[in-house]
Every structure is written in C-alpha cells, then in structure tokens.
Amino acid sequence: MQEFFEFAIGTRVLYKVGLAAELGPVIEELGAQRAFIVTDKGVVGAGLLDPVVAGLRESVEIVGIFDSVPANSSVAKVMEGAAAASAAGADLIVAVGGGSPLDTAKGIRIVLTNGGHLLDYQGYNVIPDQLTPMIAIPTTGGTGSEVTPFAVIRDEDQDLKLSFASRYLVPDIAVLDPLLTRSLPPMLTAATGMDALSHAIETFVSTENSPFSDGLALTAIDLIANHLRDAVQTGSDIEARGEMLIAACMAGMACANSYFGVIHALSHALGGKCHVHHGTANALFMPAGMRFNSVVVPHRYVRIARAMGVNAGGRSDSEVIADGISAVATLAIDCGLPTRLRDVGVSEDVLPELAATALVDGAIFHNPRVATEEELLEILRETW
Numbered sequence: 001m002q003e004f005f006e007f008a009i010g011t012r013v014l015y016k017v018g019l020a021a022e023l024g025p026v027i028e029e030l031g032a033q034r035a036f037i038v039t040d041k042g043v044v045g046a047g048l049l050d051p052v053v054a055g056l057r058e059s060v061e062i063v064g065i066f067d068s069v070p071a072n073s074s075v076a077k078v079m080e081g082a083a084a085a086s087a088a089g090a091d092l093i094v095a096v097g098g099g100s101p102l103d104t105a106k107g108i109r110i111v112l113t114n115g116g117h118l119l120d121y122q123g124y125n126v127i128p129d130q131l132t133p134m135i136a137i138p139t140t141g142g143t144g145s146e147v148t149p150f151a152v153i154r155d156e157d158q159d160l161k162l163s164f165a166s167r168y169l170v171p172d173i174a175v176l177d178p179l180l181t182r183s184l185p186p187m188l189t190a191a192t193g194m195d196a197l198s199h200a201i202e203t204f205v206s207t208e209n210s211p212f213s214d215g216l217a218l219t220a221i222d223l224i225a226n227h228l229r230d231a232v233q234t235g236s237d238i239e240a241r242g243e244m245l246i247a248a249c250m251a252g253m254a255c256a257n258s259y260f261g262v263i264h265a266l267s268h269a270l271g272g273k274c275h276v277h278h279g280t281a282n283a284l285f286m287p288a289g290m291r292f293n294s295v296v297v298p299h300r301y302v303r304i305a306r307a308m309g310v311n312a313g314g315r316s317d318s319e320v321i322a323d324g325i326s327a328v329a330t331l332a333i334d335c336g337l338p339t340r341l342r343d344v345g346v347s348e349d350v351l352p353e354l355a356a357t358a359l360v361d362g363a364i365f366h367n368p369r370v371a372t373e374e375e376l377l378e379i380l381r382e383t384w
C-alpha cells in the first residue's frame with residue numbers, strides 16, 4: 001500500500017460521434033477568437049480537417065493552418081510553427097492528428113506564450129506559467145497525448161528525442177470523435193492500439209501506480225482486448241473505433257500520472273536507432289518485458305491477465321500470468337504486427353547498443369524491477 005500518491009487530470013474530455021464538426025459552442029466557453037490549427041498532410045489528405053474547420057468557423061476566426069508537421073516532429077518545426085502562430089496573432093491552438101501534431105502543438109504553445117527558444121524549456125517543470133489554450137483532437141487511438149502533460153520532440157542537431165513535462169502542457173480540451181479514426185489504416189490502427197495497451201500495462205505495474213491510475217489502466221486493457229481486433233479488421237466499425245479512442249485516452253490519463261517502464265525504455269532505444277514505429281516497438285517488447293517484471297509483481301500480472309480476458313478460476317498464478325502474456329502476444333499477431341526484432345530489419349549486432357541506451361532512458365526509472373544492462377540484453381535477445 002502506497003504511503004503517498006498524486007493524481008491529476010487537467011483536461012476536459014468530450015466524446016461524441018461527429019463532435020469534431022460541432023465545436024463552435026465548446027470554443028465559445030474558452031473565450032478565444034483566433035484559432036491556429038496544427039496538423040499534418042495525412043490528416044488534410046484524408047479530409048479529416050474539413051469538419052473541424054467548418055465547426056470552428058462558427059465561433060472563431062481561423063488565422064492559420066500549419067499542416068507541414070512530419071511523422072517525427074522536430075525542434076525546428078516547432079519554432080517554425082510558433083513563429084507562424086505568433087505572426088497570425090493566435091489565441092487558441094487546435095491540434096488535429098496523431099502524436100506528432102499533438103506534441104508539436106504543445107511545443108508551439110510553449111514558445112508562443114513564453115517567447116525564447118523551445119530548448120529553453122526542455123526537461124521537467126521548467127515552463128513558468130499557464131499556456132495559450134489548446135484543443136487536442138486525436139485521429140489515432142494510441143498516444144493519449146490529448147490528456148498528458150508530456151511532449152516528445154526530436155532535436156535533429158543532436159539526433160535525440162527531447163522530453164518536455166509540465167502540468168501546463170496538458171491540453172484544455174480533448175475531443176474524442178470516432179469518425180476521425182475511421183480512415184486510419186489497419187497497420188497504424190494495430191500499432192497505435194498496442195501502444196495504448198503498453199501504456200496501460202506499464203502504468204499498472206509502475207512504481208508510481210495509484211488506485212486512480214489502476215482503475216483507468218484495467219478498463220483500458222479490457223477495452224483494447226475486446227475491440228482492437230475489430231478496429232483493425234473493420235475500420236468503419238464505429239463502436240470499435242470509439243472504444244479504442246476511449247481506451248487510449250484512459251491509458252494516457254493513467255500514464256500521465258504513473259509513468260512507464262522497461263517496455264518503453266527499450267522501445268525508445270529501438271525507435272531512435274532503428275526507426276521502428278513506436279507502437280510496433282512496444283508490441284514487440286511487451287511479452288518479454290512482461291515476463292521480466294512479472295517475477296516481482298505477480299499479483300498485478302494476474303489482474304492484467306484477467307483484464308485481457310483470461311479465466312483465472314482455480315489455477316495457479318503462474319499459469320494465469322503466462323496466459324495473460326500469451327493473450328497480449330496473440331492480440332499483436334491477430335492484428336498483423338511483427339513478433340520478432342529480426343522481422344523489422346533489426347540486426348543482432350545492435351542489441352548491445354540498444355541495451356546500453358535503454359538503461360539510461362527516463363522511462364526505466366519507474367519500472368517495478370531494476371534491470372541491469374545484461375538483463376535488458378536478455379530481453380532484447382528473447383525478442384530478436
């Protein structure tokens with residue numbers, strides 16, 4: 001039982017099929033007049049921005065559409081967006097997209113509000129005050145960035161992913177509209193869905209878990225176990241799409257408060273070195289990462305297994321845990337994701353370097369079991 005825990009949700013979450021086209025009244029409550037939209041070409045090309053723009057126009061002037069955010073955003077891109085938002089006199093940032101546009105928008109609001117350079121605000125709790133209001137509209141069921149106080153932005157000069165964490169980074173409003181995730185292709189639906197599952201599982205066993213994040217994490221696991229396959233197989237299944245958006249948002253709230261672990265540490269290392277998609281990387285590492293951690297918090301893994309749909313009645317903990325880990329691995333396979341590092345072009349030679357990088361990744365500090373470099377290498381070898 002914890003001696004102390006803290007839990008906060010700073011974001012107002014709104015859910016409705018078709019809500020993105022009806023944002024006028026929501027915006028009016030914020031008192032903003034000049035909206036600056038941050039998105040990417042994929043969102044625009046899929047026609048997802050049209051309903052958002054139509055809804056916003058009822059209440060605010062749209063003073064800019066910054067749609068050049070790349071898949072892995074960068075410090076330079078944030079500075080470019082902040083200059084454009086400032087020149088346009090924006091008093092509201094509306095982000096539409098996956099993790100990259102949402103995190104870019106968070107970076108833009110830091111610089112738009114405080115001036116200076118984005119790098120001045122890197123790290124934990126460096127941002128001094130409230131930021132320009134932000135509405136986050138996710139188009140993937142994955143990152144949970146619409147409710148987290150984190151942004152990850154690549155520094156192209158140092159070839160590093162920089163972390164920004166501050167309670168002021170939390171978006172003011174998250175708009176969950178399943179119509180916006182309908183056109184997400186099966187592989188991205190699968191990868192982002194498994195990212196959300198890894199958030200829920202890592203949060204639930206983290207050293208910073210709390211009864212509040214536990215409830216969110218277990219419900220998210222249950223929703224993902226029951227709906228990810230349908231969302232992948234039938235993209236137009238609005239119920240499955242809606243449940244996945246909700247699950248990803250709940251998992252985001254949980255990890256915003258209780259953080260990550262060894263799976264994300266390895267995934268960050270793999271993404272940085274070998275450019276494997278973040279969600280795919282998490283899916284790859286989940287079975288071995290769960291086996292590694294289950295030794296120290298077995299009862300937590302029994303609860304994860306139950307949330308995955310495993311029948312625990314009259315069986316030993318170790319059997320139930322093994323079935324829970326298999327259920328996660330089977331879900332990834334059913335969704336068409338690779339299961340081995342060698343399947344995504346990773347050479348065995350780079351494993352020691354990945355282990356060394358993961359050992360000092362910030363995500364690992366809240367893992368329930370302290371991992372040595374050799375143990376990380378074992379997980380990597382098991383996954384290779």
Ligand SMILES: [Fe+2]
Nearest residue numbers: 195199264278
């Ligand atoms: Fe993640």
